Amino acid sequence: MxxxxxxxxxxxxxxxxxxxxxxxxxxxxxxxxxxxxxxxxxxxxxxxxxxxxxxxxxxxxxxxxxxxxxxxxxxxxxxxxxxxxxxxxxxxxxxxxxxxxxxxxxxxxxxxxxxxxxxxxxxxxxxxLARQGPDALAVDRERFEAALCARRGTIKTVLTDQSVVAGLGNLLADEILWRARVRPAAHANELTEDDRRRLYTQMRRTLRSAVPTGRVPPRDSWLTGHRDTPSPHCPRCGEPLRRSRLGGRTTVWCAQCQ
DNA sequence: CAGCTTGTTAGGTT
DNA sequence: TAACCTAACAAGCT
The missing domain is CATH 3.20.190.10 (MutM-like, N-terminal)
Incomplete structure (x- = not known):
C-alpha cells in the first residue's frame, strides 16, 4: 500500500x-x-x-x-x-x-x-537515507532522464528502484508506464528521448493527482482501478490487460496501448 | 495445504 | 560493477 x-x-x-x-x-x-x-x-x-x-x-x-x-x-x-x-x-x-x-x-x-x-x-x-535516490516529486527532468539513460534493466524495475528515484512502488510504476505508453519490459537505456519525456511528465501528473487522495486511487479511468478485477480490460482501448512478472512483482499492462 | 500480496534487502549467479 | 533472481522477513487472505 x-x-x-x-x-x-x-x-x-x-x-x-x-x-x-x-x-x-x-x-x-x-x-x-x-x-x-x-x-x-x-x-x-x-x-x-x-x-x-x-x-x-x-x-x-x-x-x-x-x-x-x-x-x-x-x-x-x-x-x-x-x-x-x-x-x-x-x-x-x-x-x-x-x-x-x-x-x-x-x-x-x-x-x-x-x-x-x-x-x-x-x-x-x-x-x-544513504541509498535513496532523489524524491520522485522533487527530481527535475534532467536528472530523471539522465538516471534512466544510465540503467540497462527493464524500465519497470528501474522505476521501482528506490536508489534511482525514491517513492514509486509497484502500482505507481504500472500506472505511470501505462499513461506514458511505455512497455514495462522495455530496457531503460533503449527508450527514446520522447519516451523519457513522457515518463517524467506522467510521473508528475500521476503523483500530483494521487497525493491529495493519500493513495493511488483505484479510479475507473486509471489502470489501478482495473488491476484487481477478474478479467481486467484497458480503460483506454478496451483490450484485455496483460499480467506478467518483472523484478519479482506482478506487472499489469496493455499490449495495445503500450 | 499452496499460492498470493502495494516493500526492502542479503546473497548468489550471470 | 551491474543486473538479475530468489529467499527471507510477517501476517494475513483465497
Missing part, C-alpha cells in the same frame, strides 16, 4: 495530530517494529520532547523533535493514525505516542516488514 502518496498522507497525519505538541508517553506494544533501538531508549529519547516537524523522502517519513529524529517506513501494510487516548488500540497498533492533551499518534502495521528507527543525529539520518 504505502507509496509516495500514502506516505505524504501519513506526513499530514503526523503534522495535524502531533506537530508542536509535547510527547507525554511512548508505548511500545510490539518491539518487533523497532530497529536498532530498544523500547526503553525510544521512550527515554522522546518523552518530554515535542514533535517539531515532519519530512518525507520517498517512502520514508522523518519525525523531527529538535533532538533525535524518528524515521518511519511503512513496508507494505503500515500506516499512521490519529486517535483519542481512550480509543481502544487496534490489534496491529505497534507503537503509541500520546501527545499534548488528548491525542495519540499510532504506528499501525499488520506485517512488520519495516518499522521505526531512532536517528540520534543528522549523520544517522543520512545513513538511513
Amino acid at each position: 504505502p507509496e509516495l502518496p500514502d506516505v505524504e498522507g501519513f506526513r499530514e497525519v503526523l503534522v495535524s495530530c502531533a506537530q508542536g505538541r509535547v510527547i507525554r508517553h511512548v508505548e511500545v506494544r510490539d518491539a518487533g517494529v523497532l530497529h536498532g533501538v530498544s523500547a526503553r531508549r525510544l521512550r527515554e529519547a522522546l518523552e518530554g520532547r515535542r514533535f517539531t516537524g515532519a519530512e518525507r523522502h520517498g517512502k520514508w517519513l522523518l519525525a523531527r523533535t529538535g533532538g533525535p529524529t524518528v524515521a518511519l517506513h511503512f513496508g507494505m501494510t503500515g500506516l499512521l493514525v490519529c486517535a483519542g487516548p481512550d480509543e481502544e488500540a487496534a490489534p496491529h497498533d505497534r507503537v503509541l505516542f500520546t501527545v499534548g492533551t488528548g491525542r495519540q499518534l499510532r504506528y499501525r502495521d499488520q506485517r512488520k516488514l519495516q518499522g521505526l528507527w531512532l536517528a540520534e543525529d543528522e549523520t544517522a539520518v543520512e545513513r538511513l
Whole structure:
C-alpha cells in the first residue's frame, strides 16, 4: 500500500495530530517494529520532547523533535493514525505516542516488514537515507532522464528502484508506464528521448493527482482501478490487460496501448 | 495445504 | 560493477 502518496498522507497525519505538541508517553506494544533501538531508549529519547516537524523522502517519513529524529517506513501494510487516548488500540497498533492533551499518534502495521528507527543525529539520518535516490516529486527532468539513460534493466524495475528515484512502488510504476505508453519490459537505456519525456511528465501528473487522495486511487479511468478485477480490460482501448512478472512483482499492462 | 500480496534487502549467479 | 533472481522477513487472505 504505502507509496509516495500514502506516505505524504501519513506526513499530514503526523503534522495535524502531533506537530508542536509535547510527547507525554511512548508505548511500545510490539518491539518487533523497532530497529536498532530498544523500547526503553525510544521512550527515554522522546518523552518530554515535542514533535517539531515532519519530512518525507520517498517512502520514508522523518519525525523531527529538535533532538533525535524518528524515521518511519511503512513496508507494505503500515500506516499512521490519529486517535483519542481512550480509543481502544487496534490489534496491529505497534507503537503509541500520546501527545499534548488528548491525542495519540499510532504506528499501525499488520506485517512488520519495516518499522521505526531512532536517528540520534543528522549523520544517522543520512545513513538511513544513504541509498535513496532523489524524491520522485522533487527530481527535475534532467536528472530523471539522465538516471534512466544510465540503467540497462527493464524500465519497470528501474522505476521501482528506490536508489534511482525514491517513492514509486509497484502500482505507481504500472500506472505511470501505462499513461506514458511505455512497455514495462522495455530496457531503460533503449527508450527514446520522447519516451523519457513522457515518463517524467506522467510521473508528475500521476503523483500530483494521487497525493491529495493519500493513495493511488483505484479510479475507473486509471489502470489501478482495473488491476484487481477478474478479467481486467484497458480503460483506454478496451483490450484485455496483460499480467506478467518483472523484478519479482506482478506487472499489469496493455499490449495495445503500450 | 499452496499460492498470493502495494516493500526492502542479503546473497548468489550471470 | 551491474543486473538479475530468489529467499527471507510477517501476517494475513483465497
